Amino acid sequence: MAEGKFDLLLKGGRVIDPANKINGLCDVGIANGKIAKVEADIAAEEADHVVDVSDLIVTPGLIDIHIHAYFTRASGEGLFSSSLNPDAHFPHSGVTTCVDTGTAGCEEIAHFRQTVMEQAKTRVLAYVNISAPGMGAPEQDIRTFDVDGAAKAALEHSEVVVGIKTAHYWTSAPFDDMHPPWESVEKAVEAGDGCGMPVMVDFWPRPERPYPALILEKLRPGDIHTHVYARQFPVVDDNGNVQPYMFEARQRGIWFDLGHGAASFWYRNGARAIANGFAPDSISTDLHMGNIAGTVFSMQDTMSKCLAMGMTLEDVIYRSTATPARAIGRPELGTLSVGAEADIAVLALETGNFSFQDCGYTRIDTDQRLICRLTIRNGQIIFDRDARTVPHWEDAPPEYWPVTETPVRVPRLWRA
Numbered sequence: 044m045a046e047g048k049f050d051l052l053l054k055g056g057r058v059i060d061p062a063n064k065i066n067g068l069c070d071v072g073i074a075n076g077k078i079a080k081v082e083a084d085i086a087a088e089e090a091d092h093v094v095d096v097s098d099l100i101v102t103p104g105l106i107d108i109h110i111h112a113y114f115t116r117a118s119g120e121g122l123f124s125s126s127l128n129p130d131a132h133f134p135h136s137g138v139t140t141c142v143d144t145g146t147a148g149c150e151e152i153a154h155f156r157q158t159v160m161e162q163a164k165t166r167v168l169a170y171v172n173i174s175a176p177g178m179g180a181p182e183q184d185i186r187t188f189d190v191d192g193a194a195k196a197a198l199e200h201s202e203v204v205v206g207i208k209t210a211h212y213w214t215s216a217p218f219d220d221m222h223p224p225w226e227s228v229e230k231a232v233e234a235g236d237g238c239g240m241p242v243m244v245d246f247w248p249r250p251e252r253p254y255p256a257l258i259l260e261k262l263r264p265g266d267i268h269t270h271v272y273a274r275q276f277p278v279v280d281d282n283g284n285v286q287p288y289m290f291e292a293r294q295r296g297i298w299f300d301l302g303h304g305a306a307s308f309w310y311r312n313g314a315r316a317i318a319n320g321f322a323p324d325s326i327s328t329d330l331h332m333g334n335i336a337g338t339v340f341s342m343q344d345t346m347s348k349c350l351a352m353g354m355t356l357e358d359v360i361y362r363s364t365a366t367p368a369r370a371i372g373r374p375e376l377g378t379l380s381v382g383a384e385a386d387i388a389v390l391a392l393e394t395g396n397f398s399f400q401d402c403g404y405t406r407i408d409t410d411q412r413l414i415c416r417l418t419i420r421n422g423q424i425i426f427d428r429d430a431r432t433v434p435h436w437e438d439a440p441p442e443y444w445p446v447t448e449t450p451v452r453v454p455r456l457w458r459a
């Protein structure tokens with residue numbers, strides 16, 4: 044990079060950066076992997092490489108706080124695990140930070156870090172499962188819950204661990220005689236106290252453990268309930284009104300995460316809740332191999348569903364960037380503040396006739412959808428759907444490689 048120049052300039056886009064209350068035409072200059080300038084009309088001459096994004100929306104890199112991207116040793120490391128390779132999927136949808144929710148327990152987190160987090164271009168963070176083997180073993184079995192182990196692993200790996208997870212503590216069988224109703228939640232919260240981090244809870248209410256007790260009594264401020272619009276949660280009453288305890292829980296600092304998943308998102312709950320003032324704090328996919336081919340598909344599909352349910356574009360982006368960053372205690376992420384790591388999603392808002400399916404076998408119809416066009420992670424272009432960052436082949440010099448004195452800069456695709 045020449046002295047004082049930007050490496051990359053995104054020119055002419057509509058910047059939506061809710062953390063900084065920016066929504067308007069702005070150019071974004073990137074230097075040394077960081078956001079260097081966000082201003083209207085930055086001169087093209089100030090940058091080594093300019094990308095025209097004039098018909099597009101420029102947002103902070105999206106943050107998906109509920110996904111599965113670890114191949115546990117306990118479940119075998121084969122291709123047909125339910126986890127997915129983060130770099131194969133998240134750059135396509137503008138997700139630059141994802142959080143694996145409890146695929147690994149304390150016995151697996153070091154291996155997860157080594158085999159996935161340290162290798163991936165996508166920033167991969169994690170919640171540690173309260174069950175020591177993680178999702179590779181039945182999470183129904185209270186004998187696997189390890190409070191000290193989970194808290195210790197979280198602290199030992201605090202650069203990449205953002206909390207504790209409990210999940211899939213749903214039915215009694217085959218552990219009928221050892222299924223205390225609150226065991227998994229209480230143990231997770233105890234571990235959360237031990238490491239000073241939030242817990243994320245996937246829950247199944249039963250008469251002996253009602254949902255309001257979870258969010259009003261058991262969880263602490265800062266803790267997160269994921270899958271909030273799943274069928275099993277009485278979020279709205281029979282008339283479609285949001286239950287007062289939802290607002291009360293939000294008031295006391297409980298976070299509500301969408302966590303779409305293969306079976307955990309119903310328009311019949313979500314659309315009614317959103318229409319009555321109860322949007323999710325964070326939009327997330329729970330993406331894994333069991334739902335990537337439908338009905339989740341991607342973060343941008345989940346965001347498009349939120350738009351279709353009546354949330355504004357700015358709000359959808361807010362709850363996919365700034366609020367998930369806060370929920371995981373990483374407020375430096377999810378913004379385009381000068382000095383922040385240059386993680387950016389460039390999105391198109393397409394118009395047409397579109398329909399999106401939920402997990403309750405229903406659909407919603409809409410006239411717009413979000414599609415990712417360009418993803419930048421740590422200042423590097425890692426996804427360029429429309430080949431915007433390279434010249435037309437007829438304009439390219441014969442020796443088109445950065446070792447020559449070419450005037451054109453080759454984007455550093457996938458280079459660490």
Ligand SMILES: [Zn+2]
Nearest residue numbers: 109110144329
């Ligand atoms: Zn999940």
